[in-house]
Amino acid sequence: MKESTPMGMNKTGMQMSPFDATDMRTGVPSMQPDPGAGDESAIAGMRNSYIAEADPVGSVPVPATVTGAVTAGMSMLAGNAPQLFIDKLGERLAFERTGTRLYDALLAKFDALGDGGTGATRAELERIRADEARHFAMLAHAIETIGGDPTAQTPCADLAGVESMGLMQVLSDPRTTFVQSLHAILVAEMADNAGWEVLVALADENHQASLSTEFTTALSEEQDHLEMVRQWFQRGVIGRTVGSQVAPPPQTH
């Protein structure tokens, strides 16, 4: 059975305040600001002045020792900007680690509320959670392999953390349903898929064949996750599934 949201006394709309709403609309013309005095371009102007003077969020950490970097393989990176590769590896690492915690929160929701008519099982959620944790560990090893520091927070890792904050808030809120939580997970999985696609391409550009192979496998697994979450979400909302936008996942399990 699909999940339902109760109907009640939501007070945010103007229809719930018919008298005050009329007063709000009529107002006192002489007190209204002049709409011809400006528009939101003033905001863009202030933002632009800050953008012009802003420092970057941060830098990609240099290897602890030059020798370490050379022997570990960073010098063998062939791409135009090896630090970009490190930055993106750090981003994926941070995202997978946070993703593991998002699934921890989703599992708690599942245990408390059930599947919400989605058809999801605990075993499937646990499997995805384990995949996220394994991807995190694999990325930590990959960063070490090319001479980077997997404990460092790179700029893109930092920003991935900022992006994930809203998802964490939805998932950890005891008031949200399983299906509402799944929507947050769906956002995460969609972003994750796009991230892995870029990472595979970067590994190829940097002539990291073995990493490319590992990342391609991870991408396939993430496509699998996305398709599962998309179908659960659709079943939870409309009681059935509608078209898929990703290729059928390869049989990786």
Place this chain on the structure above:
Amino acid sequence: MPIDLYTTRGCPIDQQRFTWRDMVSRPISKLDDDAFTRVRVILLNGIETDALRFQHAAARRNRDIRLQLAQIRRVEQHQATMVNWLIGADHSPLETTIAYEQVAIEVTADLALKEPDPYLAQAYRFGLLEDFDHLYRYSALLDRLEGKDANNILQSYTDIIPGRPTVDEHRAPEDDLRNPYDRDAALATKLNAMTLTAAEFQTHDYYMNIGPLFADPVARQLYAEIASIEEQHVTQYGSLINPDESWMEQWLLHEAMEVWNYHSAMEAETNHHVKAIWERFLDYELGHFQYVAELFKQVEGRDPAELIPGPLPDAMSFQSHRDFIRQVLAQEVGLRAKGTQFVDKSLESQASLDYRKHINSAGSPSETVASGYQWSPGTELNRKVVVAV
């Protein structure tokens, strides 16, 4: 080199001006700036917000100096803004919390080492071990809720291990009061007590503001619990300040404390942009001191040098105190407070035991969040997944 308050005039009050543009300048980098730059930003914001707090309280009780208080307060307000807005928005509220605890640990440790009065030094070491435990609990929350490593904020300066368990820190109010310093106490003693009171007050207010922003009930409970301890800490540190000092004495001492803090920050600062702000505000605070010193003469009919005779104490040090903290942890974690004294935990008051038993009776968030938690580089998942693989 110590600053002489009476020979350095500072910036006159009427030249202490701001625009919104310079109040809201470039923030520090969470990733590239040294952790102690962030420690100084947080500490100085705490000092400024305490200046506002004190001066408002003074205005409620002193009709004749309300205008002068309002004039200085306006500048302090804008200083606080400029300082606090240096924290970059990529710090999650929980990451900033980790930094607040680092301030509480490293600054308290430094002042405990420098404090000439052994009783106050003991009080600082006592509070230190409690904030040290808060860092461990919040690090567990950051790891288990957001999937982040607290050491990205701490930069390996501060250990992440349990201190005096937070669950045991809850005490009856009568066991949080301490004996105040004497009127003739060393200037360093007075400035240390005022500094730590300001810092803890800020921490309390920060937790009270951001606690409800979390959706997670574990986070909401943990902030509620630790904010309660911070209130206890404000009670402890605030009670060290001599309540027989006059309003004007405390105002003058507060301005001297602000000068000392900015001077300490300026001496240590590694970020050139931030250092320029410390230099500017040191100059402003010297101007405040001169202004209040003149007012002190008028109101009290006394020479300010009677209260503050010599140069300020040496600058505080912004550095890791790992060895000192480990030593204090090993020797004093079993201490508890009873009345104004520090005693072995076997001698705790019945009032504190009863209070603690009830407040923890529906569960302890600080125990729940850190159940089995051991910090590992890169978060506990790094250890668990590697073991599993």
